[in-house]
Amino acid sequence: xxxxxLDKLKGGLQKTRQALVGRVDAIFSGGKALDExxxxxxxxxxxxxxxxxxxxxxxxxxxxxxxxxxxxxxxPRQFLKTEMSALLGRPEPLVLFGERPFVILTVGVNGTxxxxxxxxxxxxxVSEGHRVVLAAADTFRAAAIEQLDIWAERSGAQIIKQQxxxxxxAVAFDAVEAAKKRGADIVIVDTAGRLHTKSPLMEELKxxxxxxxxxxxxxxxxxxxxxDATTGQNALSQAKLFNEAIGVTGIVLTKLxxxxxxxxxxxxxxxxxxxxxxxxxxxxxxxxxxxxxxDFMEALFSTDQE
Ligand SMILES: Nc1nc2c(ncn2[C@@H]2O[C@H](COP(=O)(O)OP(=O)(O)OP(=O)(O)O)[C@@H](O)[C@H]2O)c(=O)[nH]1
Ligand SMILES: [Mg+2]
Numbered sequence: 001x002x003x004x005x006l007d008k009l010k011g012g013l014q015k016t017r018q019a020l021v022g023r024v025d026a027i028f029s030g031g032k033a034l035d036e037x038x039x040x041x042x043x044x045x046x047x048x049x050x051x052x053x054x055x056x057x058x059x060x061x062x063x064x065x066x067x068x069x070x071x072x073x074x075x076p077r078q079f080l081k082t083e084m085s086a087l088l089g090r091p092e093p094l095v096l097f098g099e100r101p102f103v104i105l106t107v108g109v110n111g112t113x114x115x116x117x118x119x120x121x122x123x124x125x126v127s128e129g130h131r132v133v134l135a136a137a138d139t140f141r142a143a144a145i146e147q148l149d150i151w152a153e154r155s156g157a158q159i160i161k162q163q164x165x166x167x168x169x170a171v172a173f174d175a176v177e178a179a180k181k182r183g184a185d186i187v188i189v190d191t192a193g194r195l196h197t198k199s200p201l202m203e204e205l206k207x208x209x210x211x212x213x214x215x216x217x218x219x220x221x222x223x224x225x226x227x228d229a230t231t232g233q234n235a236l237s238q239a240k241l242f243n244e245a246i247g248v249t250g251i252v253l254t255k256l257x258x259x260x261x262x263x264x265x266x267x268x269x270x271x272x273x274x275x276x277x278x279x280x281x282x283x284x285x286x287x288x289x290x291x292x293x294x295d296f297m298e299a300l301f302s303t304d305q306e
Contacts, residue, residue, distance in 0.1 A: 016261065
């Protein structure tokens with residue numbers, strides 16, 4: 001099971017690996033010197049994999065002038081792996097704490113994978129023995145409610161919904177109240193995708209949060225921003241604006257399968273200070289996992305499939 005996921009992660013990161021590690025190998029193969037020129041090439045490879053200009057500069061700056069040491073330690077690739085691992089720090093998984101219900105509010109721009117992530121999470125929590133209530137607070141489209149309904153059925157979660165066009169805040173409130181009454185453990189609130197730059201939509205989200213707090217003052221204990229890894233650097237402005245509006249406690253990075261922009265993990269970690277808690281590497285129910293920096297680095301620098 002765990003190996004299966006690592007393989008999937010390796011497969012998913014193949015494009016990022018080619019963009020980054022493949023080029024690193026190419027740069028340093030043939031015993032090329034670690035001079036200005038190869039460092040510049042490396043910096044370009046890092047930026048190309050969406051690691052971010054600032055972090056890319058830091059990494060190459062760190063390598064500069066340390067050629068003898070790096071050669072002694074083994075390959076530049078190994079050295080780079082160690083240095084980059086240090087940048088990612090420890091895992092910061094999703095932890096259910098405090099009073100029940102534990103309320104998770106899910107937000108993000110259109111199509112990033114919010115509803116799918118909720119379905120996967122619901123399935124995980126139910127299989128762990130938790131009682132889960134989903135709130136269909138994406139009332140914008142009827143199809144969105146149906147989509148969540150299917151996930152509720154598939155996972156064995158309950159769902160609170162209204163008709164399309166209803167008030168999202170009211171749905172979220174009802175879900176928390178229902179969970180309290182029924183003694184449920186977890187509420188996961190789906191919301192409509194919205195552009196972080198559209199202020200009326202961000203106001204609506206603030207209202208959802210305020211109204212949830214009328215039902216339970218300490219909720220939402222977790223506000224997850226779902227970010228599509230393929231959007232690259234735009235993830236940063238999404239995170240900044242959603243965070244300013246409602247306070248984001250964790251990031252779910254989806255679609256890490258098949259993107260060459262997996263380096264966004266470093267940018268988020270280094271420039272935002274919001275932990276990546278979960279990653280998505282596919283559309284299936286098992287394709288969501290806790291983000292583990294070490295697994296990520298193993299997969300990114302793996303050599304056994306290309
Ligand atoms: N490859 C891949 N596809 C994913 C992943 N997560 C979600 N998707 C797909 O992305 C598409 C959009 O997913 P949704 O869950 O509907 O996204 P959403 O954020 O709820 O979309 P809106 O509600 O319209 O804003 C679907 O086709 C999902 O199957 C992932 O980790 N990898
Ligand atoms: Mg959705």
